[in-house]
Amino acid sequence: MIFDHEEASYRRLFYYGSLVGEQIMDKVVFKPIGIIRSGFQDIEGMPIQPLGAQGVKGIVEVYPEYAKGLQDIEGYSHLILIFHFHLSKSSDLLVKPFLDDKLRGVFSTRAPKGPNPIGFSVVKLLAVKDNRLEIEDVDIVDKTPLLDIKPFVSDFDNRYDTRNGWLSDKQLEARIKKSDERFR
Amino acid sequence: MIFDHEEASYRRLFYYGSLVGEQIMDKVVFKPIGIIRSGFQDIEGMPIQPLGAQGVKGIVEVYPEYAKGLQDIEGYSHLILIFHFHLSKSSDLLVKPFLDDKLRGVFSTRAPKGPNPIGFSVVKLLAVKDNRLEIEDVDIVDKTPLLDIKPFVSDFDNRYDTRNGWLSDKQLEARIKKSDERFR
Numbered sequence: 001m002i003f004d005h006e007e008a009s010y011r012r013l014f015y016y017g018s019l020v021g022e023q024i025m026d027k028v029v030f031k032p033i034g035i036i037r038s039g040f041q042d043i044e045g046m047p048i049q050p051l052g053a054q055g056v057k058g059i060v061e062v063y064p065e066y067a068k069g070l071q072d073i074e075g076y077s078h079l080i081l082i083f084h085f086h087l088s089k090s091s092d093l094l095v096k097p098f099l100d101d102k103l104r105g106v107f108s109t110r111a112p113k114g115p116n117p118i119g120f121s122v123v124k125l126l127a128v129k130d131n132r133l134e135i136e137d138v139d140i141v142d143k144t145p146l147l148d149i150k151p152f153v154s155d156f157d158n159r160y161d162t163r164n165g166w167l168s169d170k171q172l173e174a175r176i177k178k179s180d181e182r183f184r
Numbered sequence: 185m186i187f188d189h190e191e192a193s194y195r196r197l198f199y200y201g202s203l204v205g206e207q208i209m210d211k212v213v214f215k216p217i218g219i220i221r222s223g224f225q226d227i228e229g230m231p232i233q234p235l236g237a238q239g240v241k242g243i244v245e246v247y248p249e250y251a252k253g254l255q256d257i258e259g260y261s262h263l264i265l266i267f268h269f270h271l272s273k274s275s276d277l278l279v280k281p282f283l284d285d286k287l288r289g290v291f292s293t294r295a296p297k298g299p300n301p302i303g304f305s306v307v308k309l310l311a312v313k314d315n316r317l318e319i320e321d322v323d324i325v326d327k328t329p330l331l332d333i334k335p336f337v338s339d340f341d342n343r344y345d346t347r348n349g350w351l352s353d354k355q356l357e358a359r360i361k362k363s364d365e366r367f368r
Contacts, residue, residue: 028214028268028329030300049340062291066299069277071289075349082266082302084212093253105255107246107333110340115250116214118266118332120304122343145212148302149291154346155355156233156294159306162338165259171339 032145034062034131036083040141043087044181048098049110049174050121050137058123058138060146067131070149074128078152079135084145085117088183098177099170108165112183119144122152216329218246218315220267224325227271228365232282233294233358234305234321242307242322244330251315254333258312262336263319268329269301272367282361283354292349296367303328306336 038058040046047053060081062070073079090113096102097109106114124136164171222242224230231237244265246254257263274297280286281293290298308320348355 026215028216028270028331030212030214030302031210032212033299051340066277069290069298070292071278072292072350073289075347075352076292077345077347078343080304082304086212093250094255105257106253108254108256108260108335110334110337114253114332115217116331118214120264120266120334122341147212147300148298150294150304151292151349151351152343152346153294153348153351153355154343155348156235156358157306158342158344159262159336159338160342161261162336163259163261164337164339165335166256167335167337168259171337174340 030147032084032147033066034060034146036060036081036138036140036142036144036146038138038140038142043141043184044179046141046179047139048177048179050123050139051174052176052178053137053139055136056138057126058135058140060133060135060149062131062133062146064131070128070131070133073125073133073149073151076125076151078122079125079133080150080152080157081121081123081140081146082148082150083119083121083140084147085112085119086145087141088112088117091115091117096182098179098182099173100166104166118147214331216268216331217250218244218330220244220265220322220324220328220330222322222324222326227325227368228363230325230363231323232361232363234307234323235358236360236362237321237323239320240322241310242319242324244317244319244333246315246317246330246333248315254312254315254317257309257317257333257335260309260335262306263309263317264334264336264341265305265307265324265330266332266334267303267305267324268331269296269303270329271325272296272301275299275301280366282363282366283357284350288350302331
């Protein structure tokens with residue numbers, strides 16, 4: 001089944017995939033709802049997390065047809081941005097992340113190399129001006145296509161007593177480490 | 185430009201959209217990488233956040249072709265799941281969320297009614313058995329198509345000194361409130 005939310009329709013093209021006997025979807029189609037602007041023109045030499053991008057400013061430009069959905073957003077200090085890693089040209093199941101020199105399973109990393117290049121950043125919201133959001137702590141390359149905005153809600157989104165896998169002793173490095181060319 | 189990561193190709197179908205003079209993409213195509221299993225057969229009567237689903241168990245079944253990407257994931261206590269709200273049949277820019285009786289801009293809510301039906305949950309990881317992840321705190325309907333898994337990393341993902349908008353005095357209600365029929 002292909003769900004195409006842009007056309008608000010889906011074509012019934014059932015097939016039997018890895019779950020034999022069960023109907024599964026083979027594609028999901030999303031559309032950019034805006035664009036993220038930043039001073040980063042290249043994916044090399046960037047902060048690798050918002051933690052390493054403190055004070056770095058950017059703009060979210062929501063396309064005018066979606067601007068009404070921004071109502072009430074000014075009450076939040078932080079937003080979850082979900083976007084397309086549009087410069088990621090390939091995927092790998094094992095990657096050497098920026099913070100390690102071993103091969104790791106891609107789902108145990110934040111590398112932009114998963115089977116679906118979906119990016120996720122929590123940024124600070126500074127101001128709302130019509131369809132433009134001024135944001136801070138931006139670790140996102142200029143002209144990135146935005147797919148969704150959700151408000152960050154502390155009781156929903158913070159987790160305590162976490163175990164942080166191979167990143168346990170490397171989290172602080174993310175404050176200073178910059179990206180290199182490896183995920184082009 | 186249509187990026188189709190399934191076919192690892194893109195067709196150059198440039199058009200001038202709301203940003204006149206700039207080439208923008210009009211579609212992003214993702215593919216399910218697995219399926220999320222839970223005891224919730226219906227989107228009515230469900231917990232509305234992992235906060236309201238404490239102790240509720242589920243399974244993430246990653247399709248075998250992506251299982252290698254799960255290496256090292258067992259070191260994490262929590263995972264970020266990004267999925268397709270496949271039962272959301274329409275979108276609205278203003279919605280009455282479960283926790284309020286006023287119309288709110290959809291981007292100021294966690295309602296599954298954005299222009300792109302992308303779901304986001306942070307769940308506990310209990311165990312990894314081959315391509316199956318046993319998870320807890322599951323607020324996701326059975327058979328939801330999974331798009332991505334990222335490790336939850338406390339220093340990357342927690343935020344303090346937040347303002348939580350219209351949800352400020354309603355976060356605790358999310359512990360007990362169940363979904364109703366409104367977002368069918």
